[in-house]
Amino acid sequence: MTETNAPETGHDVIRGYLRSLDGSPGVxxxxxxxxxxxxxxxxRNLRARVSNYAxxxxxxxxxxxxxxxxxxxxxxxxxxxTEALLLEQNLIKQLKxxxxxxxxxxxxxxxxxxxxxxxxxxxxxxxxxxxxxGAYYGPFASAGAVNRTLAQLQRVFMLRNCSDTMxxxxxxxxxxxxIKRCTAPCVGYISREDYAAQVSDAERFLSGRSTEIQEKxxxxxxxxxxxxxxxxxxxxxxxIKALTQVQTAQGINPRTVKDxxxxxxxxxxxxxxxxxxxxxxxQNWGNRDFxxxxxxxxxxxxxxxxxxxxxxxxxxxPRQLILSHALEDNDLxxxxxxxxxGRKVEILxxxxxxxxxxxxxxxxxxxxxxARKMAESATQAKLLSGLAEAFxxxxxxxxIEVYDNSHIQGAHAVGAMIVAGPDGxxxxxxxxxxxxxxxxxxxxxxxxMKEVLKRRFKRLLKEDPERDKGLWPDLLLIDGGAGxxxxxxxxMREMGVEDVAMVGVAKGVDRDHGKEEFxxxxxxPMALRHNDPVLxxxxxxxxxxxxxxxxxxxxxxxxxxxxxxxxxVPGVGAARKRALLAHFGSAKAVSRAALADLKAVEGVSEAxxxxxxDHFHDKG
Numbered sequence: 001m002t003e004t005n006a007p008e009t010g011h012d013v014i015r016g017y018l019r020s021l022d023g024s025p026g027v028x029x030x031x032x033x034x035x036x037x038x039x040x041x042x043x044r045n046l047r048a049r050v051s052n053y054a055x056x057x058x059x060x061x062x063x064x065x066x067x068x069x070x071x072x073x074x075x076x077x078x079x080x081x082t083e084a085l086l087l088e089q090n091l092i093k094q095l096k097x098x099x100x101x102x103x104x105x106x107x108x109x110x111x112x113x114x115x116x117x118x119x120x121x122x123x124x125x126x127x128x129x130x131x132x133x134g135a136y137y138g139p140f141a142s143a144g145a146v147n148r149t150l151a152q153l154q155r156v157f158m159l160r161n162c163s164d165t166m167x168x169x170x171x172x173x174x175x176x177x178x179i180k181r182c183t184a185p186c187v188g189y190i191s192r193e194d195y196a197a198q199v200s201d202a203e204r205f206l207s208g209r210s211t212e213i214q215e216k217x218x219x220x221x222x223x224x225x226x227x228x229x230x231x232x233x234x235x236x237x238x239x240i241k242a243l244t245q246v247q248t249a250q251g252i253n254p255r256t257v258k259d260x261x262x263x264x265x266x267x268x269x270x271x272x273x274x275x276x277x278x279x280x281x282x283q284n285w286g287n288r289d290f291x292x293x294x295x296x297x298x299x300x301x302x303x304x305x306x307x308x309x310x311x312x313x314x315x316x317x318p319r320q321l322i323l324s325h326a327l328e329d330n331d332l333x334x335x336x337x338x339x340x341x342g343r344k345v346e347i348l349x350x351x352x353x354x355x356x357x358x359x360x361x362x363x364x365x366x367x368x369x370x371a372r373k374m375a376e377s378a379t380q381a382k383l384l385s386g387l388a389e390a391f392x393x394x395x396x397x398x399x400i401e402v403y404d405n406s407h408i409q410g411a412h413a414v415g416a417m418i419v420a421g422p423d424g425x426x427x428x429x430x431x432x433x434x435x436x437x438x439x440x441x442x443x444x445x446x447x448x449m450k451e452v453l454k455r456r457f458k459r460l461l462k463e464d465p466e467r468d469k470g471l472w473p474d475l476l477l478i479d480g481g482a483g484x485x486x487x488x489x490x491x492m493r494e495m496g497v498e499d500v501a502m503v504g505v506a507k508g509v510d511r512d513h514g515k516e517e518f519x520x521x522x523x524x525p526m527a528l529r530h531n532d533p534v535l536x537x538x539x540x541x542x543x544x545x546x547x548x549x550x551x552x553x554x555x556x557x558x559x560x561x562x563x564x565x566x567x568x569v570p571g572v573g574a575a576r577k578r579a580l581l582a583h584f585g586s587a588k589a590v591s592r593a594a595l596a597d598l599k600a601v602e603g604v605s606e607a608x609x610x611x612x613x614d615h616f617h618d619k620g
Contacts, residue, residue, distance in 0.1 A: 208281025
């Protein structure tokens with residue numbers, strides 16, 4: 001019998017790469033014996049940086065462990081250190097190495113969009129890629145911040161928020177006009193020129209020129225009063241009051257900062273909180289806290305550099321970043337962000353003045369947010385330990401997946417999966433499943449659950465067969481009793497997955513909250529004490545899954561109700577769709593119409609009539 005030698009790792013492996021390296025800038029990757037990426041780093045001089053790792057002493061505990069696990073390295077040289085920094089951050093986001101500081105919450109932020117593709121622009125919330133023609137203002141820290149600002153702006157500037165389709169179909173003003181939130185341009189109650197002036201005022205306000213707007217409104221109010229147009233003067237007074245409320249709601253608006261993100265970091269006991277305040281046009285548009293993954297021995301410059309590089313990888317940075325701590329190389333990061341943006345970005349670490357006061361406020365928020373999160377994490381850890389004890393698990397679960405279905409007599413069926421762990425609900429990990437199995441009997445919950453779990457675990461087996469990416473659940477919670485658990489166990493055996501714990505949560509005999517029964521494979525049903533915190537925890541998990549499933553089902557049902565077969569015909573927009581429906585009375589009648597009848601509809605060309613006819617008659 002021959003012994004298999006373990007692959008060589010550590011300082012000697014790293015030292016072996018020094019012979020082939022020169023002083024070029026670039027990016028390096030450290031890999032373990034299974035070729036998993038442990039760390040991604042950048043260097044001004046690759047040879048000098050790697051030689052540091054080859055030294056046996058002088059490293060923190062985290063770096064020592066990383067070196068000990070390193071079995072191989074990969075290198076990519078770049079033309080400049082700036083290019084190396086950009087590449088490093090891209091690779092970190094893509095590969096999520098174990099020893100790098102990692103930004104875990106990287107959602108897009110909402111903006112306010114003033115559209116430009118219509119004679120009467122609308123104002124609305126926008127999230128995602130900026131493909132629609134118009135002026136974008138933001139980012140705002142949350143959807144709530146945008147919604148509050150939009151509500152106040154509509155009181156001040158009275159711009160429409162309806163879709164173009166609804167706008168074109170109006171024959172009389174809607175409720176927004178009645179409550180003085182819109183000037184009803186849809187029915188001609190305001191001229192195009194006057195509406196354009198309101199749009200211009202709104203954009204000036206969003207650009208930070210609110211003082212000008214207030215002065216103009218005050219002058220208009222005085223002029224209306226002098227002309228004894230008291231109703232108009234009162235309306236202008238209400239608009240000035242609403243504008244003041246917008247500014248009050250935004251909190252402190254700095255005098256010396258126009259466009260900047262204020263970024264403050266607090267580190268404590270191996271955890272970090274980064275607080276970001278968004279200031280645009282001299283106005284405070286809210287703040288958001290982030291909790292990047294860090295080690296116990298990282299320092300502020302490393303965490304902030306990693307955060308900024310990853311945060312702005314998919315977002316446009318403002319002209320200024322105001323930081324609580326200096327980076328290892330402020331100028332390098334500024335150059336990298338400026339290169340991506342195409343204009344200069346300035347990075348400041350203020351010591352005194354208004355900017356320093358802004359940083360102090362952000363730092364206080366970061367400290368308080370981290371204290372709250374650490375307290376919540378301690379409670380969550382206790383609940384997870386209690387869950388493991390109650391259900392006989394070897395260790396507290398790091399990832400719990402909860403499944404539920406929603407439908408109405410089998411129609412618009414969806415499956416839902418929520419995820420929870422030591423940090424609470426992981427909403428960016430939630431998944432919805434449109435039930436598409438034709439062989440499933442309407443209302444067959446077992447069949448729906450079977451489809452959902454098969455799709456979920458087939459994907460897991462494909463994407464993470466080694467189970468080393470943190471994607472596999474430690475515990476499945478199923479809404480149902482013994483029959484549901486038995487069916488799920490059968491599905492899992494079919495796929496060769498038999499080591500994931502599962503528990504069915506069923507209502508008790510009286511179907512009462514608090515009398516749940518818990519079912520596991522091969523054991524008798526059990527219950528928890530009525531006042532057991534673990535019972536409340538399981539109820540919260542199940543209720544969240546139910547909420548998510550119901551919301552997904554409603555959205556699907558609403559979309560189906562408002563859909564029309566005409567939506568699928570290329571070239572049929574809102575106006576042509578209205579003309580066809582007005583002429584024939586229904587989409588079904590349009591689908592049965594003769595070509596000659598389609599050509600007779602006002603506004604429908606011969607080519608479009610042919611296209612509509614072909615769409616409904618060339619089905620096979």
